[in-house]
Amino acid sequence: MVKLQSLTLDENYFNTTMPNWFDSLFNLSILSLKKNHLKGSFPFSLCKIKKLEVISLSQNQLSGELHSLHTLNGLHVLDLRENRFEFELPVLPKFVVTVLLSNNSFSGEIPKKFGELNHLQHLDLSSNRLKGTPPSTLFSLSNLSYLNLANNVLSGEFLDKLHCGGKLGYVDISSNKLSGLLPSCLVNSSNGRVVRYARNCLSFEYKNQQRGSYCKESGLRWKKFKEWEVIALGAMIVGFVLVVLVFGVLLCKKCDLRKKSRHNLLPNFVQDKSTAGVSSEVLANARFISHAVKLGTQTTPTCRQFSIQELKEATKNFSLSTCIGDGSIGKVPFFHYTK
Structure with missing residues (x-):
């Protein structure tokens, strides 16, 4: 395939991604893959083929940005119509003759460098999203015969002294946002030049204007x-x-609840852990003592309280004869009381 010079595979059903191995075909001069279903971006391996003259990839589903093509010095025809390319228009090689980029999604302004393509004969930028005022030098290119800028968002006014090239036979600037007056060279006259300018905002003297x-x-x-x-x-x-x-606040609250629940469970854990290492006999005795204390509190009668008058009568006015000993705070009397 090294000697291959022309590769034409038009009108097939290729629905795969556009390959990018064309740089191995360094003798290729014509590549035509139009009317397929190729996807992906423009194969920039083509920019390494110095002998390439024709690139025709129209009516596919190629997309993305189209970078500079200025290295393709031998390129004469670039046909990328009816794809999905977007962003700004690319830098073109200076010897290109035919450029067809209609029905894409190119945006931004038409580069002023396009007005320096002296070999350009056909330029179709229609049905994109181009804005701004078209460069006046574009109309004056000496070899340009076909110029289509229709159905964009071009605006502003033309220069009064705009000059049209001698070979310019067809101009379409319709369906834009252009205003003011048309230059004299764009007004239909006997020179046979066809100019379409409907659906703009040009002066009222022109027909079919917004x-x-x-x-x-x-x-x-x-x-x-x-x-x-x-x-x-x-x-x-x-x-x-x-x-x-x-979400962060809810997560923090959830973490706090977990910490609190762990803290509440900790005393039970410690309490259970405190019994570790204690013999079953000691635990049984402890339970027995606790049970006995409870029973004692339930069966022990309440103490009798005596008034001071009853105590005086029973101890004969606290006589020493009723004393049985000394306590830590005084004498301890003894008496017998019957109800």
Whole structure:
């Protein structure tokens, strides 16, 4: 396959990821895989093939960012229509002749470098999300014959002295947000140039135009949409932080409950552990003593209380003859009492 110069596999049912081993085909000059179901990103191994002249990968499902292609000095045709490429337009090789990038999701402004592609003849950037004012040098390219910028979000006004190249035969700037007056070279005249400019906000003297407020409102809507995007993103971040905080608080409370439950169980554990090493005989005696004390408290009668008058009568006014000894706080009398 090293000597392969042309690889054409159009209109098949390849639904796999786009391969990226093309750099081994260093003699390849034509690669055409259009009208398949190829996915993935652009194979940048192609940028290493110096002899490559035609890249046709249109009508697939390729996506992602299209980086610089300036190293492909021999490239004449780049056809990537009807894919899902996004972000800004790539840097193109200076000798490219045909560039077809319509029906993608390219955004940003048209690079001013496009106005320096002096070999460019066909440029189709329609049905993307391009904004800003088209570079005036793009219209004046000496070899450009076909220019399609329709169905984007291009805005602003053209320069009064905009010059159109002598070979420019077809221009489509319809369905954008352009305003003001058309340059004289873009007004249909006897030179045979076809110019489509409907559904813009150009001066009232041109047919099929939107009101000026439409373009302004569209810009405001886009700005408000961006603001709402920022607000929504901020709300999502705040909500996520709150959820994390609530989860953290609940987790801390759960940990505290576990600690408390362990602390409450600790005395029982210690109490049970305190009996370890004590013989069964001692424990039996202790239980017996405790039971006996309980029985004693239940069977022992309550003590009789005597008044001072009864004590005086029984001891003959605390006579020494009734004394039986000395206590720690005085004499101890003895008497016999019958009810």
